[in-house]
Amino acid sequence: xxxxxxxxxxxxxxxxxxxVTIDIEExxxxxxxxxxxxxxxxxxxxxVMMTVNMEYVKSERQLIAGDEVAFFPPVTGx
Amino acid sequence: MNDEQLLRYSxxxxxxxxxxxxxxxxxxxxxxxxxxxxxxxxVSIYLASAGVGNIVLxxxxxxxxxxxxxxxxxxxxxxxxxxxxxxxxHLQAINPDVKIDxxxxxxxxxxxxxxxxxxxxxxxxxxxxxxxxxxxxxxVKTKTPLVSGAxxxxxxxxxxxxxxxxxxxxxxxxxxxxxxTQETCTANGVIAPxxxxxxxxxxxxxxxxxxxxxxxxxxxxxxxxxxxMDLNQAILKKDPACPVCNIS
Numbered sequence: 001x002x003x004x005x006x007x008x009x010x011x012x013x014x015x016x017x018x019x020v021t022i023d024i025e026e027x028x029x030x031x032x033x034x035x036x037x038x039x040x041x042x043x044x045x046x047x048v049m050m051t052v053n054m055e056y057v058k059s060e061r062q063l064i065a066g067d068e069v070a071f072f073p074p075v076t077g078x
Numbered sequence: 079m080n081d082e083q084l085l086r087y088s089x090x091x092x093x094x095x096x097x098x099x100x101x102x103x104x105x106x107x108x109x110x111x112x113x114x115x116x117x118x119x120x121v122s123i124y125l126a127s128a129g130v131g132n133i134v135l136x137x138x139x140x141x142x143x144x145x146x147x148x149x150x151x152x153x154x155x156x157x158x159x160x161x162x163x164x165x166x167x168h169l170q171a172i173n174p175d176v177k178i179d180x181x182x183x184x185x186x187x188x189x190x191x192x193x194x195x196x197x198x199x200x201x202x203x204x205x206x207x208x209x210x211x212x213x214x215x216x217x218v219k220t221k222t223p224l225v226s227g228a229x230x231x232x233x234x235x236x237x238x239x240x241x242x243x244x245x246x247x248x249x250x251x252x253x254x255x256x257x258x259t260q261e262t263c264t265a266n267g268v269i270a271p272x273x274x275x276x277x278x279x280x281x282x283x284x285x286x287x288x289x290x291x292x293x294x295x296x297x298x299x300x301x302x303x304x305x306x307m308d309l310n311q312a313i314l315k316k317d318p319a320c321p322v323c324n325i326s
Contacts, residue, residue: 008310009233009303018306047257055313056252056299070310072301074253077230077263078117078205078273 001026001065003033008072011048015041030069031059037071047074079105083175087129100289101129105175107288108132110197112185112213114161115139116263116270117203117227119151120277121284125201126169126176128285133169134193136181137161148263148270184209194220199284202226203277205262207253214249217241218323223287223294224249227280230261230268232305234276237314238283238294241323246296251317272304 006019015037024033030050038045051070052061063069079087079101090096107130111118114137125133141149141156141164149161156164162180169178185193194200194216202213202224210226217224218241226249227236240246279300286292301310318324 008301008308009305010231012303012306051312054310055315058317070312073233074257075228075230075233075235075261076205076207076210077261077266077268078113078115078203078228 001063003063003065003067003069005033005037006068006070008070010073011045011071014043014045024063028063029059030057030061030063033063033069034059034071045073048072049074083129086173086175090128095291096289100291103289104129104285105131107198108134108196109199109201109284109288110134110136110193111201111203112136112209113203113205114149114151114165115145115203115205116148116268116273117229117277117280118165118201119149120274121201121203121227121281122165122169123151123172124278124281125284126173126178128281129173129175130285130288131175132177132179134179134181134197135162135165136185136193137165138183144264148268148273150270150274186212190216191219194222197222199287200224201280201284202249203280206260207257210249210253211255214239215322218248225280225283225287227276229272229276230263230266232269232272232303234272234302234304235299236276236279236283236295236302237299238287238296240287240294240296243296245316246323247314247316248320248323250322251320252299252314269304272302275302275304 004021007015049072087101091101139161141152151165166178221241223240239248299312299314
């Protein structure tokens with residue numbers, strides 16, 4: 001099944017693209033998807049945050065076909 | 079309100095949503111601003127100039143030359159002064175009507191709860207998770223709305239947590255205490271106007287909360303990537319497993 005992915009802010013710079021649509025297996029969680037992304041891109045990134053269809057979710061959220069996933073970094077500066 | 083005050087606030091009082099009643103509410107309000115850096119600068123300037131009657135400034139830091147690129151409430155002759163003293167002087171020059179109290183140390187435990195109880199709104203303009211979690215717990219405990227902003231590099235986040243509404247999420251619903259990053263503007267850099275944008279949104283949300291007008295960002299997390307001017311709004315719901323706001 002297909003899901004679209006958006007990388008936000010400094011993650012966009014780190015990954016090197018703003019968005020992509022990819023094929024994933026059924027029952028994939030957002031955590032599984034992120035693990036696959038950092039493996040493919042060979043990057044390290046802790047504490048990623050995520051939304052599905054623009055709703056903030058925890059990483060155990062299961063994805064379904066057509067979901068729009070966005071990954072973004074935590075921000076604490078001020 | 080005297081004639082001078084009527085003139086001073088005339089351009090916002092002519093807004094029907096604000097009017098004399100809204101201005102009176104502002105003058106009777108008390109806001110706790112934690113952090114007088116990049117975010118606290120625009121927040122404090124706008125709240126003072128708009129006529130918020132009582133402002134409490136909290137910061138233990140001193141003004142450094144490397145702050146001045148973005149912390150616009152401080153000026154070059156202030157280098158070496160406590161940020162609260164520097165900010166108070168400039169804010170009083172902008173608006174002598176405002177009563178400003180200063181706290182020169184981190185608020186903890188009882189003192190934090192005491193200040194949160196007295197405040198109508200808490201503005202989190204701090205730069206670390208430890209302070210953010212502590213302010214959130216005080217906000218939930220005392221049912222005081224919390225206006226939360228954060229910024230680094232070109233990216234910012236801003237939202238409102240309003241524990242007066244039982245359905246409102248809290249900061250801990252957004253960030254777990256396992257979050258390990260402690261990235262700071264000092265170590266990672268930040269573009270100055272981003273702090274003006276995020277801080278100004280915080281000030282705007284605070285004024286609305288104080289006057290009870292419009293709709294706030296409660297339940298919505300605003301995400302800004304200013305490098306591409308990409309603005310997104312994510313729905314943020316209460317976490318049923320939240321250890322802070324779900325214990326009642």
